[in-house]
Amino acid sequence: MFGRRRKRECHRIREMFSPYLDDCLTSLERDAVQFHIEICEDCEWELRSLGATVQLLSRMPAASAPRSFTLAEAPSRRDWVPFALPGMKRLRLATTLAVVLLAILLAGDFSGLFHGDVIVEPPPEVADVAAPVDTAPEHQEGDIPVQQAEDPPGEIADWPPEATEPVDGRVTQRVEPGQEWDLPAEHPELPEAVAPLRKPYPWLRPLQIASAALLVILGGAHLLVWQRKRGLTLHKAS
């Protein structure tokens, strides 16, 4: 425990060695460094060796320019591409945020975090569904919606959707295309094992599409910047 704390302290103090050598520490920080190196031989050597390195570097002679670099004629300023475009930091930040947002939305979507239970109306009673029978009196069962008059007789016989016998613990039902319904929990024929239907929240898809579109736009902006920089590099190479 003590050793770990000591290592942390050594690390903290060593981070201050360069500012210490360059005299860029406050008096309190300077005292802390001096106090530490008096009791820590490793750090004392570290500081001494860094100081020697700085001294060696200061002995390096400056490389003098071998010729004049003055410009004989003024190059055109039109093809100048700034190294640091004004909004580059913001562009990077926005791209990162868009990536993170999209990742969160997709992860929430796939994991079901952003899915909610579907609120459904209770299934119509047999008598209610049978109301349109007047328009199709030939059906004796009287529980077929109007549009099913054109359905093949074989399928009509299967209406209404009912829970059939459980097969391997699952309940199968026939649901017509476009029909949205679910058996409520209190439905007498529904076994308790059937989970309620969950659908993504309505705001999820638009938000996913918006963030993906934003990402595409920002990616395009990055591509443009990259191309301009590449153009500059090619210009330099030529």
Add this chain to the structure above:
Amino acid sequence: MPTYEEELIQQSKDGDLDSFNQLVERYQGQVYNLAMRMLGNRQDAEDATQEIFILSWKAIGSFRGGTFRTWIFRVAARFCTDEVRRRRGRQVDSLDAMFPEHNPLPSSAESPEDHLLREDLSQLISQHLLCLAEEQRLVVTLADLQGFTYEEIAQITNSSIGTVKSRLNRGRANLRDLLLKNRELLPPEFRLYK
């Protein structure tokens, strides 16, 4: 009241090449020195320095005040870092890379032996500087060879002062480790033992 340098900058912005060339003459040695330390090759450093001043001429309209030295080093640092990254794929093996320094004749103040030792040491440090990561090399060069303050280095490298301190610390420590591997080539007072 504007300084003479500020007047030169304003005239350069207005398209006066002679004024800009005065600025070039003032800073070309320092810029070449940075390019030399970053690229480690005399010919590349010359080409880079020329390109840096061409780019500076084109970009001088974006100079919004502050220190011109910091601004031009910002252009130079960015150019050299990009150049190092671009050339990382291909190793440069030339005599220039092995002997990067331009060796002037010894001054009358030092003996030929001292001059030779100093040149050897300079080459050793130059070679080890090139082994550092480009961010560390840049910060060490700016701080220890060019004499910039932490605040100026932060502006030049477009990073925080904390990052500058950290890179400088690591750069110096890595350079120290590399130099101590060739301890016998160092002056006796720098052959540090634990």
